Amino acid sequence: MIPIAKKIRVLIAKPGLDGHDRGAKVVARALRDAGMEVIYTGLRQTPEDIVEAAIQEDVDAIGLSCLSGAHMTLFPEVVKLLKKRKSGDILVAGGGIIPEEDVPKLKKAGIKVVFGPGTPLRDIVAFFETAGKGA
Amino acid sequence: MREAVPARKGAAHDSVSDLVDDLLAGNKRAAAKLISLIEDDEPEATDALARIFPHTGRAHVVGFTGPPGVGKSSLINRLVRKYRSRDRKVGVVAVDPTSPYTGGAVLGDRIRMADTGVDPGVFIRSMATRGHAGGLALATFDAVRVLDALGMDIVFVETVGAGQSEVEIATRAHTTVVVEMPMTGDAVQTMKAGILEIGDVYVVNKADLGNEDVLVANLKFQLTARDGWIPSVIRTAATEGRGIDELADALDRHAAYLDQTGFRAKREVARARLEILENAQRLLSRRVANRSRMGRAFDALAEDVAARRLDPHAAARKLLWPTRPREK
Numbered sequence A: 001m002i003p004i005a006k007k008i009r010v011l012i013a014k015p016g017l018d019g020h021d022r023g024a025k026v027v028a029r030a031l032r033d034a035g036m037e038v039i040y041t042g043l044r045q046t047p048e049d050i051v052e053a054a055i056q057e058d059v060d061a062i063g064l065s066c067l068s069g070a071h072m073t074l075f076p077e078v079v080k081l082l083k084k085r086k087s088g089d090i091l092v093a094g095g096g097i098i099p100e101e102d103v104p105k106l107k108k109a110g111i112k113v114v115f116g117p118g119t120p121l122r123d124i125v126a127f128f129e130t131a132g133k134g135a
Numbered sequence B: 001m002r003e004a005v006p007a008r009k010g011a012a013h014d015s016v017s018d019l020v021d022d023l024l025a026g027n028k029r030a031a032a033k034l035i036s037l038i039e040d041d042e043p044e045a046t047d048a049l050a051r052i053f054p055h056t057g058r059a060h061v062v063g064f065t066g067p068p069g070v071g072k073s074s075l076i077n078r079l080v081r082k083y084r085s086r087d088r089k090v091g092v093v094a095v096d097p098t099s100p101y102t103g104g105a106v107l108g109d110r111i112r113m114a115d116t117g118v119d120p121g122v123f124i125r126s127m128a129t130r131g132h133a134g135g136l137a138l139a140t141f142d143a144v145r146v147l148d149a150l151g152m153d154i155v156f157v158e159t160v161g162a163g164q165s166e167v168e169i170a171t172r173a174h175t176t177v178v179v180e181m182p183m184t185g186d187a188v189q190t191m192k193a194g195i196l197e198i199g200d201v202y203v204v205n206k207a208d209l210g211n212e213d214v215l216v217a218n219l220k221f222q223l224t225a226r227d228g229w230i231p232s233v234i235r236t237a238a239t240e241g242r243g244i245d246e247l248a249d250a251l252d253r254h255a256a257y258l259d260q261t262g263f264r265a266k267r268e269v270a271r272a273r274l275e276i277l278e279n280a281q282r283l284l285s286r287r288v289a290n291r292s293r294m295g296r297a298f299d300a301l302a303e304d305v306a307a308r309r310l311d312p313h314a315a316a317r318k319l320l321w322p323t324r325p326r327e328k
Ligand SMILES: Nc1nc2c(ncn2[C@@H]2O[C@H](COP(=O)(O)OP(=O)(O)OP(=O)(O)O)[C@@H](O)[C@H]2O)c(=O)[nH]1
Pocket: B066, B067, B068, B069, B070, B071, B072, B073, B074, B075, B109, B112, B160, B161, B205, B206, B207, B208, B209, B236, B237, B238, B239, B240
């Protein structure tokens, strides 16, 4: 096999205190199966941890999954910290149990896209593919 | 196989010389961008490496190998904290396999290294093998160089822990750590062939599960000196943090031994030989794939061999020495 150069790199992270990472793992595997390199950081990460990891791993995008209900503080915090670290070019997507009325607020706070429960994996993969291509 | 994607946006805006300046000033974002440039084999990578190289050679490089799930990441996590408490800056490059079917990878070593958080004296990079055989990625040791230039005092490299990784890591690292764990029941406690020759430090991890004495005794009985150094055997329980002081001490003792005996310099030369050869092979492969004069000669030679006008060995010599066909 010839070594392959250039890969889309995505960080999948779970901010907040809930311990459910099945969804995050399913997404991680789907992205891998689409040929991406997925850095999975595990449970209970602070926004600071996530941004630090994203910078060190030089990812194209971050997928945040949160089921605890704290997405309105945690997701925008990640975007804010990225900008502070001159890494506002890293795209942020959010997923989890997110009420419809929160979506516009999250988008205004810089979350590129919000995936609710039941979003087809195909759509999620497509988002990260465009993110990696610099769209 | 997927088509190539363009360079990450951030990297495109920064010039290599700015990135290297920032790297030398201790900027982590610059370090990460430079590693990507090299890993993605961008045209600027050669220039970047040439600029970085003079600022390397200070970090002590420790390679970790051992079967999947034995506790390499957990041990590194503990060691990172130990070395931080000793006021040393620590880099980590952790390699996981690329799927040969999709070209993708899930890089999970960071899960076990979450304790370090945002410590400014720590830099962790996950890396996929991207088809490179041997439990390492092609760019692994160039990434180590970036972390060296970033000012890390010690850099840990975690291999995939399968296949031939043992051999390759042992030729690259200053200190090679082989991690094993006790087997339960009546399983014979023997080592994979070759594993006894490559370690400078052997770790019997998961000592909390019991049954570790047989393995420790077995190792101590079978191990022989490498470069005059009799490998240490250390018992650890990474999840409880047991044996980590002893392990860090063993790593430091080995580093001091390499310095005192001159074996560090010897290992550097051995590694340089390997790296020159590897790069020469890569350049050659690239040249023959090009529409260069050599590429055209290569195509013609291939036709000759296929038509049985020339044997492959003679063709290889002719490719390398077109004017002196008899040279070996
Ligand atoms: N009981 C026990 N479990 C441990 C110990 N060290 C690690 N583990 C567990 O073993 C599993 C694998 O640990 P890792 O540190 O990820 O092992 P690894 O060698 O890095 O694994 P790969 O990177 O997948 O090859 C995890 O569930 C750890 O919690 C130990 O000392 N005792």
